[in-house]
Amino acid sequence: MLDTLAAALEPLPPAPRWLIGLSGGLDSHVLLHSLHALSKIRTLPPLAAVHVHHGLNPQADHWQAHCISLCHDLDIPLTVQAVDARPATGESPEAAARSARYRAIAHVMQSGEILLTAHHRRDQAETLLLQLLRGAGPAGLAAMPRLKPFGPGWQARPVLDLDRDRLVAYAQEAALRWVEDDSNADLRFDRNGLRQVIMPQLRQRWPSLDATVSRAALLQAEAQDLLAERAREDLELVRGSVPGTLSVAGLTRLRRPRLRNALRGWLQDKGLPMPGRVRLESVIEQVLKAGPDASPRVAWAGAEVRRYRDDLYALEPLVPVDRGWVWQWTPTAPLTLPELGITLDPALLQSQWGVNPSTLTTPLRVCLRQGGEVMRWRGQTRLLKKLFQEAGIPPWIRDRLPLVYVDEQLVAVWGIL
Numbered sequence: 001m002l003d004t005l006a007a008a009l010e011p012l013p014p015a016p017r018w019l020i021g022l023s024g025g026l027d028s029h030v031l032l033h034s035l036h037a038l039s040k041i042r043t044l045p046p047l048a049a050v051h052v053h054h055g056l057n058p059q060a061d062h063w064q065a066h067c068i069s070l071c072h073d074l075d076i077p078l079t080v081q082a083v084d085a086r087p088a089t090g091e092s093p094e095a096a097a098r099s100a101r102y103r104a105i106a107h108v109m110q111s112g113e114i115l116l117t118a119h120h121r122r123d124q125a126e127t128l129l130l131q132l133l134r135g136a137g138p139a140g141l142a143a144m145p146r147l148k149p150f151g152p153g154w155q156a157r158p159v160l161d162l163d164r165d166r167l168v169a170y171a172q173e174a175a176l177r178w179v180e181d182d183s184n185a186d187l188r189f190d191r192n193g194l195r196q197v198i199m200p201q202l203r204q205r206w207p208s209l210d211a212t213v214s215r216a217a218l219l220q221a222e223a224q225d226l227l228a229e230r231a232r233e234d235l236e237l238v239r240g241s242v243p244g245t246l247s248v249a250g251l252t253r254l255r256r257p258r259l260r261n262a263l264r265g266w267l268q269d270k271g272l273p274m275p276g277r278v279r280l281e282s283v284i285e286q287v288l289k290a291g292p293d294a295s296p297r298v299a300w301a302g303a304e305v306r307r308y309r310d311d312l313y314a315l316e317p318l319v320p321v322d323r324g325w326v327w328q329w330t331p332t333a334p335l336t337l338p339e340l341g342i343t344l345d346p347a348l349l350q351s352q353w354g355v356n357p358s359t360l361t362t363p364l365r366v367c368l369r370q371g372g373e374v375m376r377w378r379g380q381t382r383l384l385k386k387l388f389q390e391a392g393i394p395p396w397i398r399d400r401l402p403l404v405y406v407d408e409q410l411v412a413v414w415g416i417l
């Protein structure tokens with residue numbers, strides 16, 4: 001067991017500390033114990049552990065006390081993080097607990113540190129099957145990677161290729177004590193149903209189910225790696241005229257599967273949530289194929305795609321603005337507009353727009369576009385709309401730009417003109 005673990009740890013990047021995600025259950029206890037044993041015979045980075053107290057289960061205090069006692073016995077420093085893991089409306093309790101847990105762990109990590117979690121081969125097989133039942137493609141079927149960037153460092157899963165029986169055998173041999181999470185028996189959760197009812201039946205027919213399904217995950221991970229590489233190459237070829245955008249004309253020359261792959265790669269790079277297949281198809285049919293004068297938009301939870309001229313934009317959903325907003329600004333200090341996420345800096349007012357704050361007798365008026373505004377621009381009075389068109393500013397951005405007035409004269413369109 002220690003040799004297998006050492007081999008799995010070999011490829012990890014150098015790290016100032018390894019942090020073991022300790023739930024108090026069998027798997028993570030075995031990981032803690034075996035890493036401690038390994039540290040006695042090999043040079044490892046300093047070990048520490050983190051336990052997240054979800055506050056959901058009546059047993060949570062007991063699990064925490066158990067983790068404190070384990071780490072005390074092994075002389076491994078432990079951080080306990082309490083989180084509020086209540087699910088938001090529509091969110092599953094499992095997903096809420098998981099994201100609260102990972103946020104809390106990332107919060108206690110320092111740059112370059114590695115979080116080690118005790119996911120094993122059965123977990124991997126379950127994850128692939130759950131993804132399959134959701135209709136996932138290669139990215140989802142690749143299930144869990146052995147190493148991935150996480151928080152300010154990494155997350156590694158050094159026992160991912162180990163059978164759970166090996167972990168159980170280790171625990172028994174070392175006479176470990178662990179706590180059972182009684183919520184694992186709750187068959188309302190998909191993963192528990194799969195683990196407790198379906199997989200044992202599949203294993204009767206296919207005894208090496210966990211190993212073979214995990215191998216399928218590895219093959220999918222490789223396929224996904226190639227798809228990501230292809231997406232990177234294609235994205236280079238279809239860059240839009242504005243940084244971060246894609247050229248609609250370039251995209252529409254790609255064959256459909258390549259086009260979908262490029263769009264997924266682009267959204268992934270931007271850290272936006274992935275659309276389902278139907279939404280992605282709408283992006284192609286409604287946004288890419290719309291006429292050049294249309295302002296099409298397709299949205300899904302957490303993201304939207306818009307088009308302006310030949311450029312395709314992907315954004316977080318825009319917060320609605322109120323055209324009636326008016327702010328008074330005495331530019332001796334910055335003006336923060338939290339509604340727009342913008343701060344107006346007096347120094348820029350002078351350097352960019354030539355307005356000297358010390359010559360002003362009344363506060364500046366800052367508001368949003370109402371339509372029909374005119375502005376002095378390079379010696380001429382011009383319609384603001386025309387200036388926006390000439391500068392290629394997409395319509396949804398135009399409505400969110402603070403306009404700065406001295407008396408009744410528009411002197412600055414913040415950030416742009």
Ligand SMILES: Nc1ncnc2c1ncn2[C@@H]1O[C@H](COP(=O)(O)OP(=O)(O)OP(=O)(O)O)[C@@H](O)[C@H]1O
Nearest residue numbers: 021022023027028050051052053098116117118119
């Ligand atoms: N409360 C916790 N505090 C710290 N680490 C934990 C905690 N719960 C789980 N972990 C770590 O995560 C690993 C996986 O646990 P589990 O299978 O319960 O997670 P999950 O809910 O399926 O989520 P995921 O698989 O995405 O981590 C554990 O082996 C352990 O290393």
